[in-house]
Amino acid sequence: AQKITQTQPGMFVQEKEAVTLDCTYDTSDPSYGLFWYKQPSSGEMIFLIYQGSYDQQNATEGRYSLNFQKARKSANLVISASQLGDSAMYFCAMREVHNNDMRFGAGTRLTVKP
Amino acid sequence: GAGVSQSPSNKVTEKGKDVELRCDPISGHTALYWYRQSLGQGLEFLIYFQGNSAPDKSGLPSDRFSAERTGGSVSTLTIQRTQQEDSAVYLCASESGQQETQYFGPGTRLLVL
Numbered sequence: 001a002q003k004i005t006q007t008q009p010g011m012f013v014q015e016k017e018a019v020t021l022d023c024t025y026d027t028s029d030p031s032y033g034l035f036w037y038k039q040p041s042s043g044e045m046i047f048l049i050y051q052g053s054y055d056q057q058n059a060t061e062g063r064y065s066l067n068f069q070k071a072r073k074s075a076n077l078v079i080s081a082s083q084l085g086d087s088a089m090y091f092c093a094m095r096e097v098h099n100n101d102m103r104f105g106a107g108t109r110l111t112v113k114p
Numbered sequence: 115g116a117g118v119s120q121s122p123s124n125k126v127t128e129k130g131k132d133v134e135l136r137c138d139p140i141s142g143h144t145a146l147y148w149y150r151q152s153l154g155q156g157l158e159f160l161i162y163f164q165g166n167s168a169p170d171k172s173g174l175p176s177d178r179f180s181a182e183r184t185g186g187s188v189s190t191l192t193i194q195r196t197q198q199e200d201s202a203v204y205l206c207a208s209e210s211g212q213q214e215t216q217y218f219g220p221g222t223r224l225l226v227l
Contacts, residue, residue: 035215035216037218042220043203043220043221043223044218044219044220044221045157045205045207045218046218047215047216047217047218050215091156091157093157100162100164100170100172101147101159101162101170101172101173102147102157102159102216103159104149104156104157104158105156106155106156107155107156
């Protein structure tokens with residue numbers, strides 16, 4: 001069963017603007033972690049940000065923040081002040097405490113326009 | 115460097131041949147994962163090693179795929195009798211403990227002709 005859904009195959013944003021990448025998930029486990037990774041054209045997976053299911057506050061890391069809405073099971077990534085170097089694929093992932101595997105969404109390709 | 119390394123970076127093989135892909139995790143990381151990423155797709159979990167425990171092989175797509183981790187460090191993913199549909203990027207990741215962040219290697223791009 002699909003556990004992670006990223007509904008935006010592609011997104012465009014103007015340089016210096018903010019952009020939100022959507023992610024919804026499905027789990028019955030009360031304890032889980034949510035991750036966002038960036039994959040540039042070079043192919044490496046770069047960890048961006050983590051949110052635990054019991055964290056009371058939204059995670060932030062520099063220009064990245066995670067809009068965590070637990071009741072709606074959504075974990076959207078917000079990138080502020082977009083830069084040309086932000087152009088890449090972005091993957092949302094989830095791992096339940098009782099599972100070893102991390103489930104990834106299909107990804108969103110972000111293009112930052114000058 | 116201190117990151118996860120994988121070799122080879124690229125591998126071209128003929129259908130029916132066996133291939134071995136290598137992963138060197140970050141020193142001290144107890145957990146190691148293998149994923150497969152087909153062109154334009156997300157990541158597909160293959161196998162998970164944690165310390166000396168039996169590996170979780172639930173993601174391996176067929177019995178042609180196997181993996182081992184020697185001495186709790188280096189891991190080798192073996193694909194026997196390769197098929198064209200095995201063509202993908204194979205990514206390895208390691209983490210320092212359970213439920214921690216995974217750090218990925220650069221991947222091995224496998225092309226089966």
